[in-house]
Amino acid sequence: MDAILQPFADFFGPTWPVVWSLVKIVVLLAPLMVCVAYLTLAERKIIGFMQLRVGPNRVGPFGLLQPIADALKLLFKEVIIPSGASKGLFILGPILAIAPSLTAWAVVPFDDRAAVADVNAGLLFLLAITSIEVYGVIIAGWASNSKYAFLGAMRAAAQMVSYEVALGLALICVLMISRSLNLTDIVTSQQPVRLAGFGVGFLSWNWLPLLPLFVVYLISGIAETNRAPFDVVEGEAEIVAGHMVEFSGMAFALFFLAEYANMILVSTMTSLLFLGGWLSPVGFLPDGFHWLALKTAFILFVFLWARATFPRFRYDQIMRLGWKVFIPITLAWVVVVTVWMMSPLSIWK
């Protein structure tokens, strides 16, 4: 690899590290954007199937060009800024929503040591970056100068902050048993040690010893990304579209992209932290990126499945679930795991 890159490095001279980083970013983000686009199609198709419909089928064969048509439509639409809106903040909102959801991908490893930035505090970086996202929503809701958007922003602030706590506590256990904040290390620590040779790798992943946390993380992930049944921030039947209600064209599309990029991010994180990332579930098949993709796709499917099945929570019920159920569970499990690790029964030695 280095040999192939050497002529390019010579050509760019001292700017090479920057250029190389940019190349890596493009290589990461371009497929990600395609995934986001086709996730919207997959959502419409899958939910359509669950709801006895066919979903989009007019643009291209089986509607395969639908996301492209949607993107083009949104690109060519005017971004209308309401006269009462605070102009600067109004534009800053969607940017602040999408930027962190793309930045977070920098530390996500796709295979052994295959990340844009394989930093040691990857998990911490992720927590920090994803927390910024809520500002995009709040700023957008505030800047719109609309009551519906404002209500949406308030709900977003409360919801995302409270679920971040549960999410963070769930991660503490993971990093405790992996003894690392580096995502690659977290995945490799899930490699079968005790059960090696039995060919049942999926039993050594974190989901089994941390089952309650896995469930909490998954549900909090849905809440964190404001997906149904936790979509009170958008609350289609109540506050219409919440913080997005005044946005149009590309400004709206940015929120949309951010939401779906976040969905993929949370699913990938769940696969990495609890489902062994790129590790193969059974001994006789090799590890590889395809396992990560499969696991992520499965979690995404669960997201869509939940959306087609459940009614929407009420805002205060979400708060109650977060503070009175999830946070106690995670706190208790932190203690359980600590005791477990220190006891002779520990399986993480």
Added chain:
Amino acid sequence: MAEIRNYTLNLGPQHPAAHGVLRLVLELDGEVVERADPHIGLLHRGTEKLAESRTWVQSVPYMDRLDYCSMMCNEHAYCLAVEKLLGIEVPERGRYIRTMFDEITRLLNHLMSLGSHGLDVGAMTMILYTFREREELMDVYEAVCGARMHAAYYRPGGVYRDLPDSMPRYETNRFKNEKLVKQLNAAREGSLLDFLDDFTERFPKCCDEYETLLTENRIWKQRTVGIGVVSPERALALGFTGPMLRGSGVAWDLRKKQPYAAYDAVDFDIPVGKNGDCYDRYLCRMAEMRQSNRIIRQCIAWLREHPGPVIVDNYKVAPPRREKMKSGMEELIHHFKLFSEGIHVPEGEVYAAIEHPKGEFGVYAISDGANKPYRIKLRSPGFPHLAAMDELARGHMIADVVAIIGTMDLVFGDIDR
């Protein structure tokens, strides 16, 4: 410290949960509703006034357009009023057909209400499930009168014509191939009664499907139990009828209390709730659908055995058969008089009410002996329900207001008239 004030939120008329054109001015303390002020009239079309300048029969299609989710029931109340004034008796087969279609209409309405209630609370799948069955019932409407919504099938004196021997069928096109069309048309080979028989056979299973999605769902229960509670006394005082009243535990049903059509001859139960909250009203509607299914089955069995006239044999009220009109002078004159001048209804005033899917739908008519009504007053069940919005919503959150709108089963065609 700055003064803290409540703020008002204008919900609708352009709002996904407005069920048409509800405009609700909410006074909010945070997300808690302090006052809910419904504004009506955005769909006012002056039906009552329009009826004054049209012959008695010409107003029948206007009734369809009142509550556009339960079309034939509206017609039924109007036709009953005219029949009472005329003092005529509908042939028995006509009465059974009316009973059957009233119940089909009840299914149509409850499916719509259930679906949109689900949609309001966020269970999007519900509406697509209920519309699957609604589609087939719409086809029944289409088979019997040619229109899928605004039927104008009931006439003073009976119904427009007897049940057809065939059903509308699907045809092949770009998206439906031969095989699929054959499968879709499987139940449509026989008469309308065969199709309905097949439908009623399947429908309880569909109800079970809806119930698996909602009844025991914890989120659905959290969203509906204890929301919009009305005590039986308050429900009566507020003028509630239909599932809104029965949900509070009052077993009031005009089909039992003052039977019309063939309701005294069919066997059915009145489901009642206990707590008077959104959840009980939902259960009531669910149980009512199963009862309607039962009534339809009984009507099918009776209608198969008893052929006969479906409209009175009185040329002053119902037109003569076309063959007779073409060959006989007397019939031709009657036909001409009936379609140009209309029915002359004797002087008097009358109130006729039926158990509409939403509650008591009544028509109060005054006739001065002319071919047009002197005055028509419609009692729509939705109006008193909406009027209680403030009482029901006070102290709940915005999301609950939407659930309450759903449970009230509001349709603005009949509230605004």
